[in-house]
Amino acid sequence: MNYDVNLIFQIAGVGIVVAMIHTVLKQMGKEEIAHWVTLLAFVIVLYMVVNVVDDLFQTIRSVFLFQN
Amino acid sequence: MVHIEILQIVGLGLVATFLALIVKEHNPSFAFLLTVFVGVIIFIFLAEQIANIVAMLEELAESAQINMVYMETILKIIGIAYIAEFGAQIAKDAGQGAIASKIELGGKVIIMVMAIPIITAIIETVIGLLPN
Amino acid sequence: MKLLGAIFIICASTGIGFALARNLKERTKQLRDMKQAITSLEAEMVYTMTPLAEACHRVSQQVPSPVSTFFSTFSDALQKGESSAYQAWTKSLASLKAHSCLQQSDLDVILQFGASLGQQDLEQQQKQVKLTLSNIDRQELEASEKQKRSENMYKSLGFLGGLLMTIILI
Numbered sequence: 001m002n003y004d005v006n007l008i009f010q011i012a013g014v015g016i017v018v019a020m021i022h023t024v025l026k027q028m029g030k031e032e033i034a035h036w037v038t039l040l041a042f043v044i045v046l047y048m049v050v051n052v053v054d055d056l057f058q059t060i061r062s063v064f065l066f067q068n
Numbered sequence: 069m070v071h072i073e074i075l076q077i078v079g080l081g082l083v084a085t086f087l088a089l090i091v092k093e094h095n096p097s098f099a100f101l102l103t104v105f106v107g108v109i110i111f112i113f114l115a116e117q118i119a120n121i122v123a124m125l126e127e128l129a130e131s132a133q134i135n136m137v138y139m140e141t142i143l144k145i146i147g148i149a150y151i152a153e154f155g156a157q158i159a160k161d162a163g164q165g166a167i168a169s170k171i172e173l174g175g176k177v178i179i180m181v182m183a184i185p186i187i188t189a190i191i192e193t194v195i196g197l198l199p200n
Numbered sequence: 201m202k203l204l205g206a207i208f209i210i211c212a213s214t215g216i217g218f219a220l221a222r223n224l225k226e227r228t229k230q231l232r233d234m235k236q237a238i239t240s241l242e243a244e245m246v247y248t249m250t251p252l253a254e255a256c257h258r259v260s261q262q263v264p265s266p267v268s269t270f271f272s273t274f275s276d277a278l279q280k281g282e283s284s285a286y287q288a289w290t291k292s293l294a295s296l297k298a299h300s301c302l303q304q305s306d307l308d309v310i311l312q313f314g315a316s317l318g319q320q321d322l323e324q325q326q327k328q329v330k331l332t333l334s335n336i337d338r339q340e341l342e343a344s345e346k347q348k349r350s351e352n353m354y355k356s357l358g359f360l361g362g363l364l365m366t367i368i369l370i
Contacts, residue, residue, distance in 0.1 A: 005080065005083075005109075006370075007105065008080075008083065008084055008087060008102065008105060008106060008109075009087070010367055010368070010370065011087075011098065011101060011102050011105060012087035012088075012090065012091050012098075012102060013367040014098065014364065014367050014368060015091040015094065015095045015098030015099065015101075015102070016090065016091060016094060016095075017360055017363050017364045017367060018095060018098070018364065019091075019094030019095040019098075020094075020356075020360055021357065021360045021361070021364070022094075022095075023094075024353055024356050024357060024360065025353070025357070027353075028349060028350060028353040029349075038095075041098075041364070042097055042098070042101075044368060045098060045101050046101060048105070049101050049104055049105050049108070052105060052108045052109065052112075053104070053108050055108075055112060056108045056111055056112050056115070056154075057151075059112050059115045059116065060115055060147055060150060060151055061147075063115050063116075063118060063119045063122060063147065064122070064143050064144055064146055064147025064148075064150065
């Protein structure tokens with residue numbers, strides 16, 4: 001398990017902090033900005049996750065499908 | 069050696085479960101990404117373990133002098149089942165049961181297609197055995 | 201090393217948030233100072249009939265920093281006598297803009313007041329002062345409302361933004 005398990009905590013941390021920013025901005029009546037911030041953070045985290053999914057597919061290909 | 073690895077998987081799963089529980093309250097989409105991420109890590113881990121089994125199977129097949137084409141096909145089928153299972157589980161986690169069942173259907177159909185050469189070979193053998 | 205960088209980033213963004221919040225607070229305070237300054241300028245002009253340059257010099261000693269600098273530059277320019285009152289007023293206003301937290305709408309009100317300065321008789325001047333004071337009052341009300349709404353937001357946003365950045369970068 002040589003994977004960076006820190007990434008899990010990173011994703012959870014981003015989620016919590018973004019939720020707090022969302023709450024603060026919403027309280028001040030700036031909902032559009034709040035939504036943009038959430039979307040941006042979501043895209044960043046999605047990028048990390050997609051990288052790992054790509055890794056998984058490469059591993060499966062090399063193990064089962066005999067392709068590199 | 070193996071028992072340590074199962075502890076790793078369970079520990080990872082528990083930590084991720086707690087974190088997802090906390091994040092879900094505020095931000096469900098991030099909790100979902102977290103779940104996907106942990107699922108991928110565990111799957112990669114398992115794939116690395118399966119690689120050992122596959123290597124052993126290949127050795128056995130070679131020493132038994134089975135045609136490698138059949139062996140490869142079977143392994144590919146296992147791989148397809150694995151990928152389809154993964155995708156279906158992620159879709160189910162996100163609450164998209166309909167998409168999950170479509171992915172499973174796709175996996176079944178493609179496995180069927182991959183199995184055609186083996187089925188043909190079996191049928192040909194059976195027909196060859198039958199007296200004319 | 202990583203921890204040090206994280207602390208730097210969080211401190212910096214928290215600082216930015218606090219600076220923005222302070223700007224809002226300063227604007228309300230400076231508007232209040234400006235109001236006080238104009239009131240005492242009116243008193244100087246109406247009751248003791250001091251000439252404008254002298255009156256402004258005295259006013260500049262009664263109010264706190266950015267506004268006092270404005271009045272002292274203005275009175276200096278007037279005493280040198282190289283330009284008209286309005287030109288001197290505009291010039292000092294430009295330097296005030298650079299050194300204070302006032303916004304363009306606040307400066308416009310003050311500029312309008314300067315246009316009438318030293319051109320009319322006392323009664324007109326007093327009316328002008330009243331008008332300007334009520335205008336500044338309105339601006340101050342708006343500023344304090346905005347301060348109440350956004351001060352805490354800027355502070356917490358600064359900190360949370362820094363935290364987010366460190367989490368993503370780590």
